[in-house]
Amino acid sequence: MDELDNNKGYIHYLIETYSDMLIRISYSYMKNLSDAEDITQEVFIKLLEKQPDFKNKTHEKSWLIRVAINLSKDKLKSSYFKNTTSLEDDFVDTTQEDTDVIQAVLSLPLKYRSIVFLYYYENYSISEISNILNIKESTVGSQLSRGRKLLKSILKEDFEYE
């Protein structure tokens, strides 16, 4: 019984803490909510199956991000996904301005998208993104810069570039 309670508590904690983040990350890849939800669910199932030993919360979070990104990429590569089209555009409740920004980010090439997202939304530093995505810091920096330039060109005057 205690074990069941612990499981419930842990699952509750996982969902409340990470589901929004994972939805956003996988959404940034899949561009639709239902696939993002599928991937989020798969990430949690993988976590429960594998039960990795995490050093700390940061490690746990970056593991989840990494798995979500990998699963998203796998799904994008799958023939099923390539041969199907999402029925709904999206049911995300946003203003037109938000939609423009989201669509601008989603229109970035895949390699820039995750970096822009991790940097600007999750507030990861360049070195942390480098660790999570296992690419060189200099690459992260340059891709971030290019992604930002692209964003700027996409959003033009609408985008308040700092």
Add this chain to the structure above:
Amino acid sequence: MNKIKSSFSKIKASEEFKDKLKMELLNNTSQLGKKATVNYYPFGLKVAAVLLIFLGTASFKLIINNTYKPENIDAGNTTYVSKDEVDKFTNDNSISSPVSNKNDNHAIDNSKSNVKAENSAGIKNSSNSHDNSPSTNNKYNNNNNSSNNKVKYSKETPSGNTNTNKNIASVSQNSDDNNLTPSNDINSSQYATTSNTTNDNSNKNGALSLNSTLRSFSSNAVYIPKFQIPNIQEKTKSTKMVPLIIYNGNVYLKSPISIDSKSSKNILGRKIGTTMGALNEINPMNTYSKNIISNIGTTDVYAVNGYDEDFRIMTNVTLSDGTNSPEIYECLNGITITTGNDFFGKLNLPGNIVNARVQIQTFSNSNSEKENFYTASDLSFLNSFVRELDNSTPYLPENIENSLDDYKNNDKCKKIFLDLKDGSKNIPFTILRNGYIYYGEYPTIYFKISTNFINKIWSTPSIIDAN
């Protein structure tokens, strides 16, 4: 860029989805539990059967063949690797390392040496030693329940007591389990994992992970376990390996320190050998037969002048334009730390710092991708910084991280990058407002420094903050 944040914050998991997910995960958990329960009993039976066969075979051999003769066993020099095997691996020219090949031979093929052990002593032995570190101490202990004979197993102490040339399974009739130090226990369990992986020849899709469990043996001493290549059960195959070199049993990870092409010539030490780049996520264990292995491709490895070879080594690739591209690799695992000097002493900081830069990064800076560095040129500050490092006390992350909260902002943390006379640049330290400091890009161990020094940093902005 705040717009990105605010726009994406609208994308959320719906409550309905969360509820469904909870139900799904709870069901999933219960199914996993059932599987574990179902599999457990047959697995236990298998283990019992194997043990029975093992004990029976050992007893049978002892009685019938009478092969076990204590007088034939020299506790110091006996090796269970045949001369043929030694020759075979000694003649392997792919590694040009001066380190004793005799030790490697044992590591090369554990399964083979185990067979030898079995044949010689008549007792099946699953040697754990794949590590040929000079710091290996051969304490072999195994109480064999079926006989009076005792085959001792290799274990390593992190304290570095050495008996290097006797690294191959030796046999003694006297064992004293009570002599095992806590560090032996740690390594025993650690090696059990690694050895299992080593002996498993199946194509395991493993990956590297840091065994994050840091354990303390006394009030201050902390042992950082070695990196290990996990087997498939460790569920890390979805991660990728960090760049690493395994040499002499030490695992060297790529350091964040940078060195320019000119300086690399000054610090380039003797050539240690050439790595085989066959270590990868697909088959991480297939290169343990080599003395220097890595996952960075085939490249020459050198010692670093002025630094202990057990701590730091480097690669140095000469590019087509004639410039060098050095990379530093550091081994800061598999060591016991009592004070900060045990750790930071390896960095050769005293009197060598030529420049220090402090990164001041507020959220606003971060948001606009500005990285502000300010030079800390106050010599007394730098000297006291080094003194503080040497006198600091190590702490286990698991013991303190809960109290640290989120410290990734300028109010609670500052990053200092040191440049040294030998050309080493960007040696990174992160100082936390609540008195802890760590080295490198992420914390594997924290050190507590004096509150006065911390207060000095935060209350005297002129020292490090040019704002």
